[in-house]
Amino acid sequence: MKLRLTLFWLSCLFATHLYATELGKVTAEQLLSMQHNNNALVVDVRTAQEWQSTGVIANSQKLESFDGNGHFDQEKWLANLEKLKSSPDQTVILVCRSGNRSGKIGQILTEQLGMKNVYHLSNGIQSWIKDGHPVKADCLTTACK
Structure with a gap:
């Protein structure tokens, strides 16, 4: 009986691990491929100042994440993200300055x-620019195309 119970709990833990969703990392080349071939939604989570400073990836959507105090309004941000998506299961690729904020989100x-x-x-x-990929000047709207 103990063996069955132990096996049951182990299978529950293993099943949870199998179905856990993980955040993936992509390179600039993979982003371009996913954007072109999979209709991936590229979401730039940086600040307006950062968009102005470096420009944005073509066809990306701008959706600021953390406010000046470092607060992330999850509910509001998610509602805005859903408005940008063309389908519930659309691939989403997050972009920030160095990968830190996009990783957290x-x-x-x-x-x-x-x-x-x-x-x-x-x-x-930073890696996008370092790899020589172009950016578009920030056009002060929610999308630069």
Whole structure:
């Protein structure tokens, strides 16, 4: 009986691990491929000042994440994200300056909310620019196309 109970609990733990959603990291090249081939939604979570400073990835959507005090209004941000998505299961790729903020938001989406198909650009817009990929000047709207 103890063996059965032990096996039951082990199978529960293993099953939970199998179905856990994880945040994926993508390179600049993978982002471009996913954006073109999979209709991935690229969401830039930086601040307006950062968008102005470096520009944005073409066809990305701008959706500020943390306010000046470092607070993340999860409910409001998620509502705005849902408005940007073309389908509930659309792939989402988050972009920030270095990969830190996008990683934190991505973990909230995947680990706490169970969202699938969520990625973030490894090392952020800095790696994008360093790899020689173009940026568009910030056009002061929610999307630069």
